[in-house]
Amino acid sequence: MPENQAPKIQNKETVNSSCKVLMSATSFKNSTKLTMTLTGKSRSNEKLLKFIDAKLTYINKVQEKDxxxxxxxxxxxxxxxxYYALxxxxxxAGRNDSSVNSRRSKGVNGLFAQVVKLLSYQLETPINRLPNWLQDNFTVGMTDHGYEVDYQKKSALYYKPKDREMYRLKITxxxxxxxxxxxxxxxxxxxxxxxxFTQSTGSKNTxxxxxxxxxxxxxxxxYSGPHLSGTTYKETGQYHSSYMGGKPVLCAGEIEVVEGKIKHLNTGSGHYGPAKGYLLNVINALTLCGVDPTSYKVNYHGCKTAYxxxxxxxxxxxEEKKVGGDDVSHHKSKIAAKYNNGVLGRLKDKxxxxxxxxAVIAHFSTSDHVDGVKKVSGSRRAICDVCRKANLDTQHQQNNYRKRNSKALQLxxxxxxxxVARIK
Incomplete structure (x- = not known):
């Protein structure tokens, strides 16, 4: 790098310490170049680095204005x-994967640290709270059905990090x-x-x-493996939630692969129920692995047409985003529409x-509920409107619902x- 550029870069690094701007795309390229590559693989051949370069260039242009x-x-x-790409x-690099050259780690680590600081500055959020923001806006958590199967019925097998490696896919x-x-x-x-073949190994596939x-x-x-129904209280089921231990994911669903070639995928997951916007995460992830986005078909739950x-x-x-609608409250494209409105939509939904x-918990102690329950064939069955709307048709379901901590919910x-008041 020419000596006359050094003062400019130094000034920029000084500004970086105040978490306001990132290094230039040129500086990042220079920091990740190697004088000699042992594998003969040049920097330009790393798809993930090219993706990072493009995103960094975009941010640089935005920040040039102010x-x-x-x-x-x-x-x-x-x-x-x-952030996710870095x-x-x-x-x-930590796995010594052949798709990246780990000798560039110092430069990538440097940019990653800057991105974390800039996100913290821009969102006015402490760095240790950033994972929460990213989780709320980019990932999908389990549905009520998922919680019922995994935590109430306790039929899901959760893999430890070492064990789930057996089901991790490699895309080269x-x-x-x-x-x-x-x-x-x-x-x-x-x-x-x-x-x-993966499907046929199970006896109760859905x-x-x-x-x-x-x-x-x-x-x-x-991650992918056989999808198996478990036994209640036995933790033997293998579901979408098994791989990450019930934690949020970028997407989940069904995939068809023939001799290593992806033919079709969707968002069909009862445990996570991702909206169609989460397909953005899947398509981008596959593209960075060298999968041509025109070579496979995609559709989301409820859509018969595959694109x-x-x-x-x-x-x-x-497509147009509507605040408070399913697409806005459930996938990351809401940020691109309107960040504040998107977050407000999600918060209000929660x-x-x-x-x-x-309201349901309070309803249990009212006369409307007591009068609305009668014995049918020796069991207790809810016939009141409130319980019916909440899908609490049996005494067992109602008793489980009563156990919810109303004080914690109120807090x-x-x-x-x-x-909400702060964002407004």
Whole structure:
């Protein structure tokens, strides 16, 4: 780098310490260049680095106008995508994955640290709270059905990090590989994936024909294995939630793979129930692994028409977003629409759910509920409107609902109320 550029870079690094701007795309490229590559693989061949370069260039252009200004919703979206891309690169480098050159780690680590600081500054959120913001806006948590199966019926098997590695997929140059877990749980052999075979190993599959379940973790790893119904209180079921231990994911659903080639995927997951916007995470993740988005079909739950990955990406990004609607409150594209309105929509949605829960809990002690319950064939069955709307048709379901901590729910509601007031 020419000596006359040094003072400018130094000044920029000084500004970085105040968490206002990132290093330039040129500086990042220079920090991740190597004088000699042992594998012969140049920097330009790393798809993930090219993706990072593009996102960084975008942020640089935005910040050139005013380094002190707060980023708009589009830039916030790109900055968050940059965070995930850098995090993904570092994960791959830690595994010595051939798709990245770990000798560039110092430069990537430096930019990652800056992105974390800038996100904290822009969101006025302490760094240790950033994971919560990212989780709320980019990931999908379990549905009520998921909680019922996993925590009430306790039929889900949760894998520990070491054990779930057996079901992690590897995607190289667009081809999907899996370990031979059906041969041995200690297998290290990678073979081309066939979803129909994966499905056929189970006896009680609820997955679509020729498909198997998948889950996309927050660090961009795909997991897949047989989808099996478990036994109540035995923790033997293998569901979408099994791989990440019930934690939020970037997406989950069903996938069809033939000899390593992806044919079709969707958002069909009862445990997570992701809205169509979460397909953005899947399509982007596959593209960075070398999977051509025009080579496979995609559809979301409730949509019979399947589009190519590229067409679905275009469709989702262009459609109009409505605050408070399903798409706004359940996927990251709400940030690109209007950050504040999107967050408000999500917070109000959570508040409404808590209000409904508190109303049902309070209802149990009223005469309306007592008078609305009668004995039918020796069991107790709810016939009052409130219980019917809450899908609490049996005494057992009502008793479980009564156990919910109303005080904790009220505190959570008040916390959300304060956040709404702050955003407004």
């Amino acid at each position: 380094v002190n200004a707060k980023l708009g919703p589009d830039a916030l979206l790109v900055l968050a995508e940059l 995090d993904r690169w570092l994960v791959l 140059n667009g081809v999907v590989y899996q370990k031979q877990w059906w041969v041995s749980k200690e297998s290290t052999t990678w073979v081309k994936m066939n979803s129909e 997955i679509s024909n020729k498909h198997c379940g998948y889950a996309l973790s927050v660090v961009g790893d795909f 190519t990955g590229a067409k679905m990406l275009e469709k989702i990004e262009k 508040m409404k759910k808590i209000e409904d829960q508190l 959570e509601y008040e916390k959300l109320e304060k956040l």
